[in-house]
Amino acid sequence: MTVPERAATVLVVDDAAANRYVLGTWLRRAGHRVVEAATGTEALARVDDTDVELVFLDVNLPDLDGFTVCDRIKNNPAAAGVPVVFVSATSVDVTDRTRGLSEGADAYLTEPIDPDELVATAHAMLRYSRARQRAERLARRLALLASATLTINAARSVEDVLAAAASGASAVFDAPAVASAVDHAGDGITVAASGGRSRAYRHPAAGGLIEDGVQVVTDPPPHWLQALEPTGPGTPWLASVVPARPRRAPTAVALLRPGTAHEDEDRDLLSQLGQATALAVDALRSYAEERDVALTIQRSLLPRDLPAVRGAQVAFRYVPAIATAEIGGDFYEIADVDGRLLVAIGDVVGHSLRAATVMAELRHALRAYAVDGHGPAEILSRLDAMLRRYHPGTLATVLLLTVDPATGTVVAASGGHLPPLLSTTAGAEYVGVRGTILGVGPFRRPEVTFTIPDGGSLVLVTDGLVEMRGTAIDEGMEQLRTLSMPVDDDLERYCDRVLRVLAESRGEDDIALLVLRRTSAQQ
Structure with missing residues (x-):
């Protein structure tokens, strides 16, 4: 007799002890472990509490017939794959064998049974069962592997x-x-x-x-x-x-x-x-x-240090988008032009090297136009013309201000950018500075004049700080206004606080933040 690759636990079910002894002896000689049951109820209990891999089942049992026992085994999720072989000395006609196979049995043997036939049948059933189990296990593991791979790649x-x-x-x-x-x-x-x-x-x-x-x-x-x-x-x-x-x-x-x-x-x-x-x-x-x-390229295009100006304190932050490795177009600028501060913040639409290049051109151009003596509205008109001529199809938003630290007078114009937030001891409100986005045509972008009181602060941001997908930008702007009542005495601490509260819930766009406080000229 050929011993299978791996011995199995085999359940022999027969109400006759002599039959159980004979079948069990043949199977033990073939290397298998044998457990026995004399009734159908006992057989079902053995299937539940023993790691049975194969069942030899008598058709005629004293409590439950073999067909019922087989049906219950096959409908038990934990044992559905266990092969069942009917063995009978009396139910041997075609009708009995057909019924047994139709109701779930994997083979049907009639007595007298040759020992070699019994063992060969056992080996065939085990090979088939184990091959099916391996296939099912592999399919299950491949499905889990595919799921894990998707999660890994995401x-x-x-x-x-x-x-x-x-x-x-x-x-x-x-x-x-x-x-x-x-x-x-x-x-x-x-x-x-x-x-x-x-x-x-x-x-x-x-x-x-x-x-x-x-x-x-x-x-x-x-x-x-x-x-x-x-x-x-x-x-x-x-x-x-x-x-x-x-x-x-x-x-x-x-x-x-x-x-x-x-x-x-x-x-x-x-x-x-x-x-x-x-x-x-x-x-x-x-x-x-x-x-x-x-980011190294991006930061190299932004001012590393802002000028120290008597009568003003300045702090700034640039936070790159988390979701992209590309260079963005957000920028800020502050420069001393004949005793006044030129302050700007803007955003070239898109994330690419082109957007960063255009951003750098805008920064340098607005400084040059300011040195020539142009005011904010005229500078924006010239920037718009430059965009349309040299970078057609490129859009940008820019908020441009000139600030006199001595008097607090501010002249501002907007090219479609978010308005500045003015924070004073009386509260914080957005200044109504509006204008058309740059790159779409020579539209009028009117100047607005207002005053920063001594100790007051201007907060300039790009939309990455206050805009979140699925939420109106007004909600983010209102959050920023609330956080700025008041602006902290330490502007660096204020910037950190605002970013901690607002930036963590966003992160899909670059963020530029610049805050300027007017201080006493004697400070």
Whole structure:
């Protein structure tokens, strides 16, 4: 007799003890473990409390007939895949065999039965059952792998990628898992564990992960052990180690599998998950590098230092959009022109190198026009003409003011930009400065004159600070007005407070913020 690849627990159900003994002896000689039942009720109980892989079932039982027992086994979700073989010495005609097979049995044997036929039938049923179980298990794991891969690819940070990889590996393999990667700067490592635990380490150690590919690790890095406390050294791990890019530290996804023999299927699935994780980490690293370059260029186009002017205090912030690595067109400007302050804030529509280039041109042009002695309205007209001539189709909003710190007199004009917010001891209100966006034509953009009282502050922002998708911009502007009653004595603290409250709920656009306070000329 040929012993199957793996022995099974077989349930023999017959009300005759002699029959159970004979069938059980043949099956035990073939290497199987046998459990017995004398009634249908007892058989159903054995199926529930024993890891039965195959049932030999007598058709005629004293309490329930075999057909009923078979039907209940097949309708039990936990045992539906267990093969059932009918055995009978009396119900042997075609009608009985047809009924048995029609009601769910996988085979039907009639006595007298040859021992080799019985064992061969058992082996055939087990091969079929195990192949079906492997196929179902693989389909289920592939579905979980696909779901995990989607989550990994949708993640927007390395930390989220690793958390999705660890959770996905735990779901696919039904085991604790970790995922780790070195950050793009190369000076720290992040580890995420299934169950939501995540830690960052400043001094990564390879911990024996020198070879690439799927490998059994018995001496894992300390950060894996710490992430899945309590575990100890010597416990076998199955790890997929993938260099995200040549000459870069690897990304790893690892399973804690104590006492488990690792099958080829496990290795293949873990390899796919590791590759998906490494590719996602590599993409985010590249994104971070590109974003660093973009921000460096962006900041180089903005003024690094603002002039110190007697009678005025100034603070400013520029916050890049979280959702894009491209360069934006938000800008601010402040310059001393013959004892007056030229103050501007604006936004070139779009996120691209072109938008940043146009932004830089606008900044330099408005300074040049101001030096020539033009007022805010005339400067905006000239900027509009420049845009339409040299950058047709490009739109921009600009708020331009000249401020006399000695008297507090402000002359302002707007090219479609948000109005300035004037904060005084009496409260905070927006000044009604309106005009047409630049780049659409030579429309009139009237000047408005008002006064900043001593100690009063002007707050200028771009729409990224007060606009949120699905919410009217008026709501954000009202929030800013409320936060500016009053403006903090420390303007830097005020900027930090406003960004903390407003910017965290937005983040889909660049933010420029400039606040100017008029102080006593003696200060």
